[in-house]
Every structure is written in C-alpha cells, then in structure tokens.
Amino acid sequence: MSEKTHSGKHLTKVVGEAYMDLHARAAQGAFVVWIAINVPAELFYGFDNVVYGVPESHAALNAAKGAGVTQCEKAERLGYSMDLCSYARIDIGSVSDKGMDSPTFGLPKPDLLVSDTNNCSLLVKWFEVHHREMGVPHFIIDVPFCYEPQKEKDRQYIIRQFKDLIKTIERLSGQTFDEKKAMQAVANTSEGINHWKRFLTFAEHRPSGITAFDSFVQMAPFLVARGTPQFVEHYRMLADETEQRVADGIFPVPDEKYRLFWDNIAPWHQLRDMSGRLAALGTNIVGATYTSCIGTVEGSFELFAFDGGDPLEYCARTQNCYMCPHGMKLRGKSMKEAVQKLNIDGIVFASNRSCKPYSITQMDQQKLMTGQFGVPSVMIEVDHADARKYSRESTFTRLEALIEAIEAGRRAV
Amino acid sequence: MQINVAEKLLTLKGRGRKVLGCFPLYPPMELFYALDLVPVVLWGLKDAIKSTPECDKHLQPYTCSVARHLTEFVLTEGSGMLDGIFMYNACDTLRNLPEIITTATEKNGRSLPLFNIHIPMVLPEQTDASAYFKNEINQLINDLENRFGKKFSKEKFKEAVTKVQNIRKLMADAEKQVALGAIHFSDFSESVHACWFSPLEDQAGILETLINTGKNSKSQKTSLKTGVILSGILPPPASVIAAIELSGLTVVGNDIASLGRTYASMPKVSEDPDSYFLDFYYQHYPCPTLLYTGDRRTTSLFNLLDASGAKAVIFIGEKFCEYEYFEFPYLSKQLNDRGIKTLEIEIAIDDDAHTSAHRSRIEAFAEMLKSTE
Ligand code: SF4
Ligand code: SF4
Numbered sequence: 001m002s003e004k005t006h007s008g009k010h011l012t013k014v015v016g017e018a019y020m021d022l023h024a025r026a027a028q029g030a031f032v033v034w035i036a037i038n039v040p041a042e043l044f045y046g047f048d049n050v051v052y053g054v055p056e057s058h059a060a061l062n063a064a065k066g067a068g069v070t071q072c073e074k075a076e077r078l079g080y081s082m083d084l085c086s087y088a089r090i091d092i093g094s095v096s097d098k099g100m101d102s103p104t105f106g107l108p109k110p111d112l113l114v115s116d117t118n119n120c121s122l123l124v125k126w127f128e129v130h131h132r133e134m135g136v137p138h139f140i141i142d143v144p145f146c147y148e149p150q151k152e153k154d155r156q157y158i159i160r161q162f163k164d165l166i167k168t169i170e171r172l173s174g175q176t177f178d179e180k181k182a183m184q185a186v187a188n189t190s191e192g193i194n195h196w197k198r199f200l201t202f203a204e205h206r207p208s209g210i211t212a213f214d215s216f217v218q219m220a221p222f223l224v225a226r227g228t229p230q231f232v233e234h235y236r237m238l239a240d241e242t243e244q245r246v247a248d249g250i251f252p253v254p255d256e257k258y259r260l261f262w263d264n265i266a267p268w269h270q271l272r273d274m275s276g277r278l279a280a281l282g283t284n285i286v287g288a289t290y291t292s293c294i295g296t297v298e299g300s301f302e303l304f305a306f307d308g309g310d311p312l313e314y315c316a317r318t319q320n321c322y323m324c325p326h327g328m329k330l331r332g333k334s335m336k337e338a339v340q341k342l343n344i345d346g347i348v349f350a351s352n353r354s355c356k357p358y359s360i361t362q363m364d365q366q367k368l369m370t371g372q373f374g375v376p377s378v379m380i381e382v383d384h385a386d387a388r389k390y391s392r393e394s395t396f397t398r399l400e401a402l403i404e405a406i407e408a409g410r411r412a413v
Numbered sequence: 414m415q416i417n418v419a420e421k422l423l424t425l426k427g428r429g430r431k432v433l434g435c436f437p438l439y440p441p442m443e444l445f446y447a448l449d450l451v452p453v454v455l456w457g458l459k460d461a462i463k464s465t466p467e468c469d470k471h472l473q474p475y476t477c478s479v480a481r482h483l484t485e486f487v488l489t490e491g492s493g494m495l496d497g498i499f500m501y502n503a504c505d506t507l508r509n510l511p512e513i514i515t516t517a518t519e520k521n522g523r524s525l526p527l528f529n530i531h532i533p534m535v536l537p538e539q540t541d542a543s544a545y546f547k548n549e550i551n552q553l554i555n556d557l558e559n560r561f562g563k564k565f566s567k568e569k570f571k572e573a574v575t576k577v578q579n580i581r582k583l584m585a586d587a588e589k590q591v592a593l594g595a596i597h598f599s600d601f602s603e604s605v606h607a608c609w610f611s612p613l614e615d616q617a618g619i620l621e622t623l624i625n626t627g628k629n630s631k632s633q634k635t636s637l638k639t640g641v642i643l644s645g646i647l648p649p650p651a652s653v654i655a656a657i658e659l660s661g662l663t664v665v666g667n668d669i670a671s672l673g674r675t676y677a678s679m680p681k682v683s684e685d686p687d688s689y690f691l692d693f694y695y696q697h698y699p700c701p702t703l704l705y706t707g708d709r710r711t712t713s714l715f716n717l718l719d720a721s722g723a724k725a726v727i728f729i730g731e732k733f734c735e736y737e738y739f740e741f742p743y744l745s746k747q748l749n750d751r752g753i754k755t756l757e758i759e760i761a762i763d764d765d766a767h768t769s770a771h772r773s774r775i776e777a778f779a780e781m782l783k784s785t786e
Contacts, residue, residue: 079742083475084735117534117704120505124534124704125739131707132743139539140704144531145508154531157545164540324505328512353475356733357505363471364513 005245007238011218014234015061018224019104025051026108031173034107034130036116036123038322039141040315042189042227043166046182047175053107056123057223059090063268063385064217065103072386086354086385088126095130110136112172114165118143118325120357139168143319146298147327150320158316183311185227190306190314192226193295195235197303200292202242203342207256208286209246213275215291216266222294257282258406261339263289263323263365264350264358265384270392277396281403287342289323289335298326299333324357331361332368339375345406347377348399354383376409378402416603418461418486421610422494425451430612431561433528434487434495436510437503438670439697441690444554445499446573446613448563452499454609455491456671457647458482465762471513477733478762479647480506487514487525497526497560502534503702504736528556532694534704546694547687554686567684574682574689576613581676583620584608588673590627592665592721594638599654600626605672639782640665640722644714644744645729646737647671649760649771656772657727660779666721668714669729674698701736710740711747718753725754725782727775732761754782 026032033052035041044050062068068086074093076082082089099106113136115127124140131138141161144154166177199218202209218238225231245251252275260278262285267274278285292301298320306314320326339347347369349362362379370377378398383389425432433445435454445452456479468485487495500511511527518525530549533542554565584605590596604623608616641662648654648669657664667673677698683689699706699713714726726748728741745755756778758771 079745081730081738081741083733084738088739117502121502121534121704122505122735122739125701125707125736128707129739129743138536140535142534142540142542142704145502147512147527147529153545153548157533157542160542160545161535161540168539328509328516351473353473356476356735357509359473360476360506360509361513363473364516 005241007218007234007241010234010237011220014225014230015220017230018221022051022053022224023105023108025049031112031169031175032108032110033112033114033169034110034127035114036119036127036141037223038118038319039114039116040162040186042185042311042315043162043177043182044169045185045227046166046177046179047169047173049175050169050173051108053110054223055091055107055126056087057220058094058102058104058107059087059385060266060268061104061220062090062094062102063387064271066269067101067103068269068385069387070101072388083353085120085122085126086383086389088122088129090385091126092129095133109134112136112169113138114141115139116141116143116319118145118319119322120324120355137168137172139165141165143325145325145327146320147329149299149330150297150317155313155316158319159312162312162315179311186306186311186314187308188228188232189226190295192221192231192235194303194305195232195239196222197295198239199235199242200287202246203286205246205251206259206343207251207254208259208284208342209242209251210286211252211275212262212285212288212291213266213271214252215288216268216271219266219291219294253279253282253284255282256284258284258345258403259343260285260402261287261289261335261342261344261347262350263335263347263362264352264382265290265355267350267382267390268385269387270382270390273392274395278399281400283399283403285348287338287344289331289338292338293321293323293334296321296334299330301334301338324355328361328364332365335365335369336373339369339373344375346402347375348402349377349379350382351379352382352384353389354386376402376405378405416460416607416610418458418610419490419494421607422453422491425610425612426494428612431496432494434491434498436483436498436500436507438675438702439503439694439700440499440501441550441553441686441693443570443573443577443689444550444686445557446577447570447686448554448557448561448565450496450557450561451612453495454671455483455486456609457606458486459650459762461490462486471517475733476506477731478760479731479734480510481762484510484514488517492518492521492523495525497528500527500529501532504734526560528553528560532703536705537695543691546691550687550690565686570686570689571682571684573613574684576617578679578682580608580613580616580620581679583617583624584672584676587620587623587627588667590624590630592640592663593627594663595627595630596623597654597658598643598648598664598667599651602648602654602672605675638663639724639779639786641725641727641782642666642668642714642717642721642723643727643729644668645670646731646734647729647760649729649758650768652768653729653758653760653771653775656768656775657779660776661783662725662775662779665723666717668717668726670700670702673717674700701740711744714744714748715751718748723753724786725756725778727778728755728757730757730759732759754778754785
C-alpha cells in the first residue's frame with residue numbers, strides 16, 4: 001500500500017529529508033550522535049544543534065533496498081564472522097568504505113556513540129568497533145532486562161544515566177540542554193505514536209485495513225524523525241488515510257481468508273515478495289510484535305501515552321517496551337492479547353539467527369500459543385537483513401502448511 | 414581425568430549441601446560460600462553432555478554450546494540436584510534461559526528458585542552506579558537469607574573471601590607450571606573445572622596436587638618450546654590442546670573467560686560484601702561480557718604477552734558467541750602490527766568432526782612460528 005498512497009509518498013519524503021538534513025547539518029558543524037534504535041532521541045531536541053543517525057535503521061534501509069548482502073560481505077572480508085547480527089555487519093561494512101553502496105551514502109561521521117543494552121548487549125560490542133576504529137567517545141546506556149514489569153529502582157537507574165548522557169553531550173558539544181524543548185519533543189513523539197496506534201487498529205477490521213508489511217515500512221519515521229512536528233503529521237496522515245480507505249472498502253488483501261501474526265524483526269529483503277505471494281493465497285499478515293510494541297510498556301501492546309510530566313521518567317519507563325528487553329512470560333501475555341484482539345488464525349515465528357535476543361524463547365512461545373491457547377503456528381528461518389540466509393521455497397512450504405493446518409482446524413469445527 | 418559433573422553434585426547432595434547453579438561465569442562466589450551454599454558454574458559441560466535432546470526442544474541450533482549444554486544439564490541430570498539458580502546479565506543468550514528452564518521444571522512439578530541481580534554495565538567514568546549495585550547485592554543477600562534460612566555474617570564472609578583468594582592464587586600458580594611445560598594445559602584446565610563443582614574446602618587440595626605434580630615433573634623444557642597464549646570464552650577441547658602441545662607449542666598464558674579471567678583479579682579483602690563486589694566487578698580482568706571493560710582488553714592482552722614472553726595468540730572462538738567475535742578482527746590487527754602472530758579457531762557444539770582440520774591448522778601455524786624464530 002505504501003507506494004501508492006499519499007502516506008506512502010509522504011513516507012519517502014520524510015525519510016529522504018531526514019537523511020538529507022542529517023548530512024547537511026553535520027556538514028555545517030552540528031554535533032552528530034549515532035544511537036541505538038531505542039535511545040531516547042527526543043533528548044537531542046533539547047540542544048540547539050545536535051543531530052542523530054541510527055545505524056540499525058540505516059542497515060534496515062540497505063537491506064530493504066537490496067544492498068544488505070554487499071555490505072555484509074565487506075564486513076566479512078574484514079574478518080567479522082558471518083554469524084554476527086546482519087545489521088552490525090551491514091553497518092561495519094558500510095562504514096568501512098565511507099557509505100559506498102548505501103542508499104543514503106552512509107551516515108555522517110559521529111562525534112559520540114550512544115549504545116543501549118536494552119535490546120541487546122552485543123550492540124555495545126558493535127558500537128565499540130566504531131569507538132576503537134574512529135576514536136569516537138562511546139556512552140553506554142544500561143537497561144536492566146525485566147522478567148516482571150519494570151521496577152522503580154531500575155527506572156531511577158535509567159533516569160540517572162539519561163542525565164549523565166545530557167551532561168556528556170553538554171561537555172562534548174559545548175551546548176546547553178533545554179528540558180522544555182526536549183519535553184516538547186517527547187510530547188510530539190507521544191502524539192505521533194497515538195496516531196500510529198490508531199493506524200494499527202485498522203488491522204482489527206475484517207478484512208484488515210493494513211498488512212504488517214505496511215507497518216514495517218511505515219516504522220521508518222519512528223527511527224529517523226521522532227520528536228518532530230513532521231513525525232506527528234506523518235502518522236496523522238497515515239491513520240486518517242487508512243481510516244478513509246477502510247470506509248471506502250479498499251483493503252490490501254480484499255479476499256482475506258487467513259489472518260496471521262508475525263513474531264520477529266521484519267524480513268527487510270523479502271517485503272514485496274512475501275506480501276505478494278501471501279496475498280495470492282488469500283493470506284494477510286495483519287500484525288506483528290515488532291510494530292505493536294512501539295509506544296507501550298513491557299507485557300502489553302496498549303498505548304502508554306506521555307502525561308505531560310517528567311520527560312525523562314517517561315522515556316525511562318518505556319525503555320523495556322521492545323520485545324527483546326523483557327522476558328518470555330511478559331512477551332506471551334502481550335502476544336496472546338494481540339492474537340485475540342486481531343482474531344488471528346495463525347502465528348508465524350520467524351526464527352532469526354542474526355537476532356538471538358528476539359529469537360531465543362520462540363520455541364517455548366510457540367508451545368504456549370499453539371499448545372496452550374490453540375493457535376496454529378509455524379516456525380520459519382529468516383535473517384532480517386542477510387538475504388543469503390533465507391530460503392524462499394522452504395519458507396513458503398511451511399507457510400502453506402500453516403494455512404492447511406488452519407483450514408483443517410476450520411473443517412473440524 | 415574427566416569430571417563426572419552429575420556424580421560431583423550427587424556427592425555434594427550426599428553431604429547435605431545446598432547447591433546453587435550459576436549461569437554466568439563470574440558469580441559472587443564468596444557470598445554464596447559465606448551463606449553455606451555451594452555455587453557451581455554450569456559452563457564447560459561438553460564432556461558431561463554428549464547430546465542435547467531436551468535442550469533441542471527449547472533452543473534453536475544457533476544457540477552457543479555453553480547455553481545448550483547448560484540447559485540440557487539442568488533439565489536432565491542436574492534436575493533435582495540444584496536448590497536454585499543464580500543469574501546476572503552476562504549476555505543476551507543467557508538472560509533468556511532462566512524462564513525457559515524454570516517453566517520446564519515447573520511443568521515437571523518442581524520449582525527452582527531464581528536469584529537474579531543486575532550488574533551495572535555503564536562506564537564508571539560516565540555514570541556512578543555504585544549505589545544501585547550495592548542495593549542489588551543487599552537484595553540478593555536478603556533473598557538468599559529468606560530462602561535458605563541462614564543469616565549473613567561479616568566474619569564468615571571475610572573468611573570466604575580469604576579462602577577464595579587463596580584458590581585464585583593457587584590457580585595462577587598452577588598456570589605457571591603449565592608455562593614451564595611441567596603439566597599439560599588440559600590437566601590444568603580440568604582441575605580448574607573440577608574446582609567449580611567442588612565445595613570450597615576441597616578446592617585447594619585439587620590444585621595443590623596439580624602444582625606438586627608439576628614441581629616433581631622432569632619435563633620442564635619450555636626454553637625449547639614456543640610460547641603461545643590462548644584467548645577466548647572456553648578452553649579448546651582436549652584434542653585441540655593436545656594438537657597445540659604436540660606441535661611444539663607451550664601455553665604460557667591464557668586469556669580464557671572460564672580460566673585466567675576468573676582468577677586474574679584480586680579485589681581487596683573486605684568484610685563488606687557490597688564494596689568488595691563493587692571492586693571485584695569493576696576492577697575485573699577484561700572480558701567482553703563485562704561491557705565496561707572493553708577499553709582495557711587490548712592493554713591486558715599486551716601485558717600478558719609481555720609477562721609471558723609468548724610469541725603468538727590463538728583465539729578460540731565459541732561458535733555463535735558474538736561477544737568475542739566482535740573483538741577478534743581488531744585484536745588480531747593490533748597484535749599483528751606488533752609482530753605477534755595470531756590464529757583463529759572456531760569451536761562448535763559438534764566439533765569432534767573438525768578435529769583433524771584444527772590439528773592441521775595448528776601444525777601449520779606452529780611450523781610458521783618456528784620458521785620465523
Ligand atoms: S542482535 Fe537483534 S536486537 Fe541486537 S542489534 Fe541485532 S537485530 Fe538488533
Ligand atoms: S558463550 Fe557467549 S553467547 Fe554463549 S553463554 Fe557465553 S557469553 Fe553468552
């Protein structure tokens with residue numbers, strides 16, 4: 001849907017402008033920070049001239065535009081193992097020859113690297129590679145993994161680190177932090193996410209108003225433009241337009257027979273092929289853990305809105321919301337609720353050797369969803385960004401088997 | 414000598430000991446000993462676990478062998494012999510295991526209490542996490558006291574600290590005998606490993622026997638051999654160690670997470686657990702799993718090379734352990750720039766199939782080292 005709609009075109013504009021702005025401002029002397037995907041970028045709007053790039057997002061873009069394998073191979077030639085996360089390999093490969101083959105010409109050289117242990121601690125090791133090779137300071141944000149809802153002591157620990165990050169940027173950039181501006185950015189993010197959540201609710205409609213593939217692609221502003229008025233505008237437009245399309249009876253898979261749910265990172269190199277082939281089978285992946293967890297807290301996919309209070313407190317409270325920084329029981333709880341709400345017929349567990357934090361527990365999660373809650377499911381092998389580690393045929397053999405299992409279940413009722 | 418882990422645990426249970434299975438490598442042992450618990454570090458179980466059918470029901474094949482063997486052991490032979498498990502945030506793989514394991518054991522009608530702390534991974538020069546860390550240690554003491562009905566005592570803690578430090582010293586002494594060529598690295602590695610599954614009071618004996626064997630040995634001939642350092646997460650399997658030693662190389666030092674890194678640091682003796690462990694973790698010998706030690710790793714390796722006179726480093730990669738693999742290219746380059754030769758070997762769960770390939774590479778590497786001497 002993304003390419004044909006207004007919001008699809010607007011997405012290209014927002015992402016293109018974000019990368020152009022990043023390069024232009026860096027060239028003009030802005031302080032450049034490279035961050036892990038879930039470092040609260042809103043804090044940087046508290047400074048006059050700090051810009052940020054997200055290597056993970058840049059890696060995803062490379063993979064989606066077909067440059068993933070080329071970049072991975074560069075890193076492998078430097079001695080980095082093929083078993084390492086493909087985002088890391090793409091990024092290291094891209095940096096190795098100054099952004100060659102990247103659709104955005106890479107990212108401008110950073111003044112500071114900020115990693116975050118919440119999704120994974122190997123990202124710290126990845127950013128350390130740049131820290132050593134480029135001689136750039138590295139700030140580590142450490143978020144305790146949670147088996148239970150985030151504890152107050154952990155939240156206070158995270159807030160303390162945010163404050164130290166602010167001080168570090170003040171010291172390195174010579175700029176002064178203005179909390180009011182950061183607060184406005186947090187409010188913008190929260191408002192934009194509110195629209196994002198509205199967009200996702202159209203998956204509840206039968207047939208679904210969206211596909212998970214739309215939502216994967218539409219995540220990009222969350223990674224490159226959050227905190228800005230454009231971010232709010234974009235997601236308002238996306239939700240409004242989707243609402244109108246549903247009202248007009250326009251659906252991505254009009255003859256939708258099977259509604260699936262996806263667990264893991266998007267298969268960036270397969271979006272078009274997979275969505276087209278599934279649609280031909282009357283099948284729509286209508287939702288995903290990957291996109292549903294944005295703007296929530298661990299254990300639930302419900303919106304966790306900013307209440308206008310302490311912005312650091314809000315940012316800290318949402319640090320465990322992604323799927324990787326919390327445990328299996330919490331993951332199972334939110335997944336079960338989503339499956340019920342979206343009337344899901346089957347779940348696709350995309351086992352991803354490049355992302356162990358997301359994938360380990362999937363076998364037990366599958367037992368829980370299928371064994372205990374009776375939702376048919378399948379496990380497929382997908383590397384999110386390295387197309388060499390994906391087999392189209394065996395994937396579709398399994399997906400077709402899932403569809404047959406759903407059919408058999410229906411016949412038995 | 415091959416350690417029968419299950420038998421060791423049975424003996425401990427027979428002696429009425431409470432056993433705590435530790436998932437990560439650097440648990441606060443002294444604290445556990447002070448509370449009359451026996452911590453067993455569940456690493457290096459390859460010899461004890463020949464296949465992993467139970468684990469394979471829970472973990473994908475791309476999970477590292479450490480995690481797979483550990484899971485298999487706790488779900489099978491080890492089940493019923495552990496009184497609890499201890500966990501801290503050592504790596505992205507390990508952090509998911511406690512729930513998998515406790516869920517599986519609960520299904521079998523057994524509850525396995527989990528004791529969990531978070532070790533701050535922030536850089537101390539950026540964030541002072543000492544208050545947070547002390548709270549974690551105090552909370553752990555509370556949890557252990559409540560569960561096992563023992564009261565923490567400063568005297569017993571200090572006593573445990575002194576004994577553990579003695580063990581660390583003995584391990585370092587035993588390593589010196591390896592460097593002298595008086596004992597085999599595989600014997601050394603197995604003895605250290607045996608200590609992990611033994612009560613504190615037995616450990617000194619195991620190590621002293623080994624050291625005395627070395628002292629009485631007539632085969633101290635290191636001067637004729639080329640010294641190498643082994644670096645990685647686990648020591649290589651016995652067949653690879655044998656290949657190293659048979660090709661005329663001597664292991665004169667190790668930067669192995671489960672060996673040298675566990676005994677290389679000696680925190681100041683204290684009766685105060687929170688400041689003792691703050692020192693223990695923050696001054697710890699660098700390990701990629703302790704994220705804040707990253708900047709010190711290269712220097713430590715250089716220091717080890719200088720102190721041991723090693724001519725080369727053999728990196729032992731644990732398949733699917735990202736932590737070491739992010740560092741190998743940089744470390745190799747730094748070492749090569751200094752004229753130190755490096756070799757990288759990857760060990761996988763089913764590695765017996767690759768022994769001859771490893772042997773050939775090691776022999777070629779040894780030849781190359783000798784030809785450049
Ligand atoms: S391992 Fe997973 S969470 Fe970590 S950087 Fe890679 S994709 Fe992200
Ligand atoms: S070998 Fe590496 S990945 Fe495996 S448990 Fe140890 S640190 Fe984690």
